Amino acid sequence: MKIVQISDTHLTAAGGPTEEGFRILARHLNSDVRPDVVVHSGDIQVLHPDDAADRSRSRELLDLIDAPLLVVPGNHDVGMPGLDAWAGLVVTDARVAAHEAAFGPDHWRHDTDEAVLLGIDSELLGSGLQREADQWRWIEQTLAALPAGKPVLLFLHKPLWAVSDEPVGHQVDVGPVARDRLLGLLERTELRAVGCGHLHRYRRVERGAAIEVWAPATAFLSAGIDEIEGRHELGFVEYTVTDGAVSAEFRLVPGMPQLSTDDVPEIARAIEAMTAAAV
Numbered sequence: 001m002k003i004v005q006i007s008d009t010h011l012t013a014a015g016g017p018t019e020e021g022f023r024i025l026a027r028h029l030n031s032d033v034r035p036d037v038v039v040h041s042g043d044i045q046v047l048h049p050d051d052a053a054d055r056s057r058s059r060e061l062l063d064l065i066d067a068p069l070l071v072v073p074g075n076h077d078v079g080m081p082g083l084d085a086w087a088g089l090v091v092t093d094a095r096v097a098a099h100e101a102a103f104g105p106d107h108w109r110h111d112t113d114e115a116v117l118l119g120i121d122s123e124l125l126g127s128g129l130q131r132e133a134d135q136w137r138w139i140e141q142t143l144a145a146l147p148a149g150k151p152v153l154l155f156l157h158k159p160l161w162a163v164s165d166e167p168v169g170h171q172v173d174v175g176p177v178a179r180d181r182l183l184g185l186l187e188r189t190e191l192r193a194v195g196c197g198h199l200h201r202y203r204r205v206e207r208g209a210a211i212e213v214w215a216p217a218t219a220f221l222s223a224g225i226d227e228i229e230g231r232h233e234l235g236f237v238e239y240t241v242t243d244g245a246v247s248a249e250f251r252l253v254p255g256m257p258q259l260s261t262d263d264v265p266e267i268a269r270a271i272e273a274m275t276a277a278a279v
Helices: 017-033 052-062 093-103 130-144 176-186 265-278
Strands: 002-006 037-040 069-071 108-111 116-119 152-155 191-196 203-207 210-214 236-242 245-251
Parallel strands (some): 002 037
């Protein structure tokens, strides 16, 4: 079985380089890779979760992918938890509801013959919303009902394990309280992989019987957290599930340029629009 994880596409109604790169990616997946399923691990939209035009355009572009597509939200899709949320974009019921209307449930279970894929909304963890309590209930019930001996792959936007011992401003991983609770629940499963996004770089680390995988972005290389390790190139992750074993490899996309934020003027314009709206 072949699973592709893409992440941090940062698509916008204004088009531009992130859309051009995504179109190249979609063609490559459809014609050359031909995965059994594709998982998008969040930050679908360019910047602001309340931009309905960006959300609508992102939905249209994701439909270019032929394979079945599963999506979990990122902070630029629904906001993030905590008092130090980036740009004050805090996760809310309305933002999650808008995401679900466009992309489907923010948490889900997908069964195949070879494995069980689970997706959760990392942006709810620590939010205190009723949606968080509902998701925890779903996680507990879902994990308790998993078939024995079948490998489990979990996907979410933010890394489950701590990224750095040094503070970097806004939240970059799942907080310790939620992390410990989730890992405790996962101990009863055949967890073999945890795939996330958010950091715009690739890394693969052994975590007991599982692998932790940071998926690279497809949109642009991120600045400001250069001290965080990992392969800093645009691309995607290809997972293979064979006889209960799960492997993951970084893949480049032929013909897709390696962009930085300076190469995407739509980012600056989106920040200017957001700043103007907040005044």
